[in-house]
Amino acid sequence: MIRFECDYAEGCQPEILDLLSKTNFEQTPGYGGDEYTEKAARLIKKACECPNADVHFTIGGTHTNKTVIRSMLRDYEGVISVESGHVEQHETGTIEQGGHKVLTAYSLDGKLKPEHIRKIVENQQIYGFHMVKPGMVYVSNPTENGTMYSKAELTRLREVCDEYGLPLYLDGARMGYGLYARGNDLTMADYAKLCDVFYIGGTKVGALFGEAIVIVNDKFKPNFKYFIKQNGALLAKGRLLGIQFIPLFDERGLYYKGGKHRMDLAVKLQDCFEECGLKDHYGSTSNQLFPEMPRWLYEKLGEKYAFSYTEKIDDDNAVIRFCTSWATKESDVDELIKDLKNIFACENPAEYKL
Amino acid sequence: MIRFECDYAEGCQPEILDLLSKTNFEQTPGYGGDEYTEKAARLIKKACECPNADVHFTIGGTHTNKTVIRSMLRDYEGVISVESGHVEQHETGTIEQGGHKVLTAYSLDGKLKPEHIRKIVENQQIYGFHMVKPGMVYVSNPTENGTMYSKAELTRLREVCDEYGLPLYLDGARMGYGLYARGNDLTMADYAKLCDVFYIGGTKVGALFGEAIVIVNDKFKPNFKYFIKQNGALLAKGRLLGIQFIPLFDERGLYYKGGKHRMDLAVKLQDCFEECGLKDHYGSTSNQLFPEMPRWLYEKLGEKYAFSYTEKIDDDNAVIRFCTSWATKESDVDELIKDLKNIFACENPAEYKL
Amino acid sequence: MIRFECDYAEGCQPEILDLLSKTNFEQTPGYGGDEYTEKAARLIKKACECPNADVHFTIGGTHTNKTVIRSMLRDYEGVISVESGHVEQHETGTIEQGGHKVLTAYSLDGKLKPEHIRKIVENQQIYGFHMVKPGMVYVSNPTENGTMYSKAELTRLREVCDEYGLPLYLDGARMGYGLYARGNDLTMADYAKLCDVFYIGGTKVGALFGEAIVIVNDKFKPNFKYFIKQNGALLAKGRLLGIQFIPLFDERGLYYKGGKHRMDLAVKLQDCFEECGLKDHYGSTSNQLFPEMPRWLYEKLGEKYAFSYTEKIDDDNAVIRFCTSWATKESDVDELIKDLKNIFACENPAEYKL
């Protein structure tokens, strides 16, 4: 089975395991009070050109989102997101378990638009204290749909946020892919300029696990470790996070390593999908691709490849997700491309045997 | 100011105040352990032809919904509702505060359709434990949009619920109006047959305040008073609820009293709206009317009448809510009708002076 | 059955029912946006000599405590209380349901001491973000144990609160009794000076139901109605609360009416308990008495009187609660005293027949 179902099917950049081995018997204080964590934080602030930020490390995306969102909202406030947002769809209601409503807008491409924010805020103003008050805006980039905000688009969102006094939080679970996505013009420094809080995902971009939360706005800095602990996101051996993020962001720059090449693999695969007439449902430009596929095709491919069934279109068609990652082998992509081309070259593609 | 903005602008059926005065210095146990409460429960079970139900009394709709929903769900489950449902829109996120997501479907007329349930359940099945599991279905009748489920429609919902093992909860905040709504073919006994739990609203139908929860399905009966207390819905002097519901449901039948007449007032008003070309936005058939109105009209009427601004259509038009209630005076409805007719009889209606 | 089990066995001051009847068919806006509510708020601010306070009305004590506490804490903060506090013991965990830990200290007399606060705060400082941070102090006066803080004691608590930056919230469910308790030297104006937020209980002191929250500290004023709604404490026909509090606090002063007399009944009863050798377990000085009683005695009295079993002392003895209230009849107290005296005059008291 060749796996394209997600971007976390493998372990991590081998240098990280080497570092974990090398430091294994060192004794350090727990919970992130060690020097590795401190150094990693320093490197990230440098990478974001944001020396005054607070940087915290957590284990995974879901509890990171919950931790940040709960730290930014009062009880009666909710978080604005597109319907396809990770916080709305794929966190088993942990945001609601934490007491907050996700206020959603439908967006086919998964990008939140200024008018979405405007509509949600204005509707709430009609009803006042009978409705959840919008308290912050959540976006991810790349989005869950593989699409990307441009710098101009993110700047426009920031302006609407400012107009309504809403802080902006960006989920960067796949930021490392976004930096090299087709047409991307956003840098890590831009995120620091445009967001109040954001996180840089490690789990999907070369670390074993781990996310780095960057708090830019002073308002959200105090007592943040209480939130991390209460929301189950605190690692006892906190240094494991520091040790991983150091090589990602020091002169080795593993977070960026091979970035262009690995995005080229996604482009190559997407070009093939298009050639085969398999339209990308959301218009992805990053490492998650969402071709629309007939049932016979994804059933056939499923014998040899792993991928995700994302959304039903109708009884015979669905949106399917294929991911490339820092660890994807070009030969695997080539194999898939070859199979696809053979299938569609066939007189009766549905009959073709893989 | 003549008020049509809601159906709780006045106090209660005067007989209720008489009973409260008559019993005022009696001593009773607290928290619903008194004989009035017991008698009221008995009367309601009789009215619903459901002798084995458990009946509990709470103060208002929002904490009633929270109490019932939390009692019916496990932590990882959510409640299915239309987007316009009270639990989704107008409870300041108390359902989420209680840990549960509201899983919504858009419905212009505010009625949940079998295919809504089907789509939500099937989409969750794709993602399994990464998504909130649908755990129950919430509907209200009349709906928030003034529309009504027919017996056939509610039966169909029940069947889909059974298909997926989902219990059905019906919010009857305005049940008393629904019983006399145009075309209604549902009785209180039908609600008891088709729902696992439902509540009969007193606040809006002649009581000072109070709602009667009817638990039909044995599964949801144990320890229910713990839920009432924890969710802030328990009245110390519980007898105040019992005393109110007795005349509503004993031989005096205040819950039904004048029901037909008062719905006639709504019909009369709606006919006038239609004559004036003011389309009902959702197709209401009960005591809440939702005419679409141009800004000049609702601004003009606002000088003399109170009503609610419900939804923006565009910069110049909105959906406006007018309610009639058990206490609405026919003369007030006639006054409004006269004013509307005069306005539209005018050559230049926007210029007309009330 | 003569009832001394609580101070809410009867209805309300009859003038209140008269006012409810008189205003019954007036039309007012909902949710406390009416003139009665506004007037009641004005009267309460005057009674507290605190013109800048915000006053809000809620229905009962449990959701009032939850609403206030959630409005005063951040997620990682807890509320300090004695172990016998209402928020710790008798709210079915609604504070925890709202996400907050109650940080408790044991106190036999039910009064929180400065050293309790000090110990809780200093212990938390050892562990920092691994423990809930003390975020506010909760006291009630009279306490759940019938005891009373003196002005000097409450002032000392205030000072310790200030030392640690903790706001002080006082639950005045029985404030009306406390004002006339033996030795009391606290006025409503004192409460406004010493507390950040407090509430004046109506349910137990002459209203049908209702509590008045007084927010003195500006920090806790914004958006408070969102908290009321989310926590299920908002009454649709909010005027019912305003109408009740007006006669309690206008020139009629029903909140104070007969205050001295009714506390005299408690004193009379307590004197009798003491004469009979029934020690008050907590040292009550207000309207709730807590005599220690042997099992044979409370079982005998239980045939004729209702009271509450509060705490087991050992297999043969318990703490029993008797309450007097605004509605207690002197003849009922005299009857109980006569019975007690007869019992203990008897050679073999346990054999005496009531």
Added chain:
Amino acid sequence: MIRFECDYAEGCQPEILDLLSKTNFEQTPGYGGDEYTEKAARLIKKACECPNADVHFTIGGTHTNKTVIRSMLRDYEGVISVESGHVEQHETGTIEQGGHKVLTAYSLDGKLKPEHIRKIVENQQIYGFHMVKPGMVYVSNPTENGTMYSKAELTRLREVCDEYGLPLYLDGARMGYGLYARGNDLTMADYAKLCDVFYIGGTKVGALFGEAIVIVNDKFKPNFKYFIKQNGALLAKGRLLGIQFIPLFDERGLYYKGGKHRMDLAVKLQDCFEECGLKDHYGSTSNQLFPEMPRWLYEKLGEKYAFSYTEKIDDDNAVIRFCTSWATKESDVDELIKDLKNIFACENPAEYKL
């Protein structure tokens, strides 16, 4: 600085890092759906002689406790624990954030006694639905105080649990030390026989991180992964947990490796404390020692050793925690013993220079 402050100052058993390296580029499904996880579960069921258990892997202790407790309780139920329990003291209120009260009993040695359960249950029965209902019992073994339940004691707790219908959950964060603690007579199979659910801690006993939850009682098995996900305890690359637990519990048995030797280090250190007149405050018999120390002593030792300040005794004395672990070097223990002996051999110990 020589660190005795906790038992997670180092990384992990080196074999684990080797396995992580060896499997690093394998592709596996996420979230524990891989073969390593399956194998680890099988090994643990074998070690517990409990083939029908469900085994799940989570990352750390705090979210594990929250996940299990929320899965075992209904909303109105609480968890019984000693005051010193981890869930009460050191989880920043995450249990309360999850909606549940911790119902506590004071216990100097940190062990819950049958009479504690009995008293909490019987007190709640007095008040019924006004109080949180005890819904389960939480213990840890070794306890937070380093003490250990004997098999007889745990069996007695189980019997009381059965008497009241309460399930028993055991936190085995340090189970690996307990197995070799002085006087221990409990095996992993015993835990499986006596508990409904328990967890085997990896973080403190040789893993990088990770805990294995063993669900014995069928009632708590369904939908458990929803709880894991919602409570932020699910690792994307779930195999990292499986891969770690395999060598801990396969023929290599790293979980037990050197167990006796490492507990001998604790005994050696404790003997020295006793010789120096430093009484163990709680009577520890496992790898966490709690000597009472005068301020001058712990301040002096603090120049060279790291340890934890646990509890203030008075202004001049405190309870101090020293931990040994699977990674503790005998030479470090010997160094500390030598220093302590020198200090106390001195005429004026407080003057001694380390």
